[in-house]
Amino acid sequence: MYNPLLRKLSRAIDLTAEDEKLLNDVIGVQRGVEARQDIIQEGDRPEEVHLIVQGFACRYKLLPNGERQIVAILIPGDFCDLHVAILGEMDHGIATLSRCKVVHIPRKTIDELTRNHPRITHALWWATLVDEAILREWITNLGRKPADRHIASLMCEMYLRLKSIGLVSDHTFELPMTQQEVADAVGISIVHANRMLAELRDRGLVTFQGRRVRITDIDELVAFAGFNKNYLHLRRRNNPENGQRIVHDQGREQGS
Amino acid sequence: MPLYYFDVLDGERFIRDDTGHECADAAAVRRAAIESLPGMASDVMPDGDRHSIAVKVRDEDGVYVYEAALTLNAGPVDR
Numbered sequence: 001m002y003n004p005l006l007r008k009l010s011r012a013i014d015l016t017a018e019d020e021k022l023l024n025d026v027i028g029v030q031r032g033v034e035a036r037q038d039i040i041q042e043g044d045r046p047e048e049v050h051l052i053v054q055g056f057a058c059r060y061k062l063l064p065n066g067e068r069q070i071v072a073i074l075i076p077g078d079f080c081d082l083h084v085a086i087l088g089e090m091d092h093g094i095a096t097l098s099r100c101k102v103v104h105i106p107r108k109t110i111d112e113l114t115r116n117h118p119r120i121t122h123a124l125w126w127a128t129l130v131d132e133a134i135l136r137e138w139i140t141n142l143g144r145k146p147a148d149r150h151i152a153s154l155m156c157e158m159y160l161r162l163k164s165i166g167l168v169s170d171h172t173f174e175l176p177m178t179q180q181e182v183a184d185a186v187g188i189s190i191v192h193a194n195r196m197l198a199e200l201r202d203r204g205l206v207t208f209q210g211r212r213v214r215i216t217d218i219d220e221l222v223a224f225a226g227f228n229k230n231y232l233h234l235r236r237r238n239n240p241e242n243g244q245r246i247v248h249d250q251g252r253e254q255g256s
Numbered sequence: 257m258p259l260y261y262f263d264v265l266d267g268e269r270f271i272r273d274d275t276g277h278e279c280a281d282a283a284a285v286r287r288a289a290i291e292s293l294p295g296m297a298s299d300v301m302p303d304g305d306r307h308s309i310a311v312k313v314r315d316e317d318g319v320y321v322y323e324a325a326l327t328l329n330a331g332p333v334d335r
Contacts, residue, residue, distance in 0.1 A: 146299040179275065191262040191292035191311060194275055 003027055004053060004077030004165045011164070011236055012126035019119050026109060027053060030101040035176070039080055039094045039102060046090070048104040050080035055100030056176050060184070061092050070185040072134065073097070073158065077165055082124065085110060098176035098211075126233075133231040142187050145226070148196045150186050152225035155206060159215055160229055172214040260285055260321075261314040262292065266300060267307055273314075282322075289313055289324040297326045305330045 006023045009015065015023070030053055033039060039050055039057060052074050059072040071092065074080065080094045085107055114121045134157070141150045155175070162173045177185070183193035200206050205221045207214045215221055222229075257278035264271045279285045289311045297309050310325035 147295065148299070179277075188295045189288065189292040190277055191264070191273075191288060192295045194262070194273060194277075195264055195271055195296070198271065198274070 002166075004075075005051060007165050008077035009120070009123035009127065011234070012123035013119055013236075015119055015123065019117060022113060022117060022120065026051075026105055026113075027103055028105070030054075030103050033096050033100045033102055035096050035098050035100075037096050039096060039100070040090055042090055042093045044090045045088060046081055046084055048106055049082055049085065049110050050094075051103040051105060052076055052078050052080065053101045053103055056097040056174070057094055057100055058097055058181070058185070059092050059094055068184045069187060070181065071138065072131065073185065075158075075161055075165065076167070079124075079127070082110070083128065097181060098174070130233050133233060137231045147186060147188050147192055148199050149225050151182065151193070151196050152200060152205065152221055153227045154182075154185060155200075155213060155215065156218070156222055156225050156227040156229070157232065158213075159218065160232055160234060164232075164234055170214070171216075171218065172209075172212055174211055175213045176211045259316050260288075262289065263312045263314060264296065265308075265310040265312065265325075266296070267309070276316075285313055285322050286324075289322055293324060293326045297328070301328050302330065 003024055005027065006015075006020060009023065033055075040046055042061070053076050055076070057074040057078075057080070058070045059074065060068050060070045062068055074094070080102075081090060084090055114124065137153075137157075141153055145153065158175055159168060159171075159173060162168050167173055179193050179197065180190050182197065183190045186193065188196075197208070201208060203224070204216055205224060206216060221227075257280050259276040260279045261273040261276045263273050277288065279288060292311055293309060300309060301307050306327075306329055308325055308327040310323060312320050313322040315321050
C-alpha cells in the first residue's frame with residue numbers, strides 16, 4: 001500500500017516494522033473533499049486530526065479586505081492540524097486546491113502514538129520542524145525575492161517535495177493552482193502572477209500542460225530561482241542513534 | 257462575469273495577456289490594474305533613471321477600456 005505519511009516520516013528516523021504497521025493502520029477511512037473547499041477554518045477546535053493522503057491543499061489566512069495569503073502548500077502525507085492537539089485552536093484555515101482524500105484520525109490515536117512510540121513522536125516532531133523551516137524560506141522569499149525568482153523557487157520546492165513522495169515523473173508534476181492561488185501564495189497581484197508565469201515559460205524554464213508543470217532543466221531553474229534546498233531537509237542527518245551507519249574515512253564522515 | 261485582458265508595457269517591452277481575468281465591473285478593472293503596478297514596478301526598478309510601467313486593459317472584443325501607469329524619473333538636481 002502506498003502510504004505517503006510513512007514515506008515522509010521514514011526520512012526522519014529509522015522506523016521499526018512495528019512503527020510502520022502503526023502508521024499504516026492510521027490510514028483508515030478516507031473521505032473525499034472537492035476542490036476549493038475548506039477542510040478546516042480559522043477558529044475551529046477540531047476533535048480529529050486531518051491527514052492528506054491524496055491531492056493538494058493549502059494553509060491560508062484571510063485579511064479584513066477579503067484578500068488571502070496562502071502560507072503553505074500541503075501534499076499527500078502532510079497533516080493539516082497535528083499541532084492543534086497542543087495549541088487547541090486553529091489560527092489559520094486549510095482549504096483544498098484540488099480534489100483531496102483526507103483521513104480523519106481521532107485525537108486519542110495520536111495521543112496513544114505519541115505516548116507509547118518515541119520513534120514516531122520523533123518523526124512527527126521532525127515533520128513539524130521541517131514545516132517551520134519551509135515557513136522561514138517563505139518569509140525570506142516574500143520579503144526579498146523578486147516575483148519571477150519567487151515563483152521559480154516555489155516550483156523548485158514543489159518539485160522536490162513531490163519527488164520525495166514519488167509524485168514526479170519525467171520532471172513533470174501536478175500543481176493544481178489557479179493564477180489567483182499562485183498570486184496568493186507569492187503575495188502579488190494576479191496580473192503580476194500571470195506575467196511571471198508567462199515569463200518562466202518564455203525563458204524555457206518550465207512548460208505548462210493544464211495543471212501539470214514540466215521543468216525543462218531543474219539545475220537551470222534552481223540557479224534562476226536562487227534556490228537552496230537545504231531547508232527541505234531531504235537528507236537524513238547522520239546520527240548513530242538513527243541506526244544509520246557512518247563510514248569513516250581517515251576521520252571524515254561519509255554521508256549517504 | 258466578463259473577461260478582461262491586462263496587457264503590460266514594461267519600458268519598451270509589450271507583454272500580452274493571453275489568459276484574461278474575470279472582473280465584475282469597472283471598479284474591479286480599475287482596482288486590478290492599479291494594484292498590479294507597485295509590485296511589478298518594484299521588481300523592475302530601479303534599472304535606470306527613467307522607467308515607465310503601464311497596464312492597458314482590453315475587453316473581450318479587443319477594445320482597450322482602461323490604462324494605468326507608474327513612472328520613475330530620477331536624477332541629480334542641476335546646480
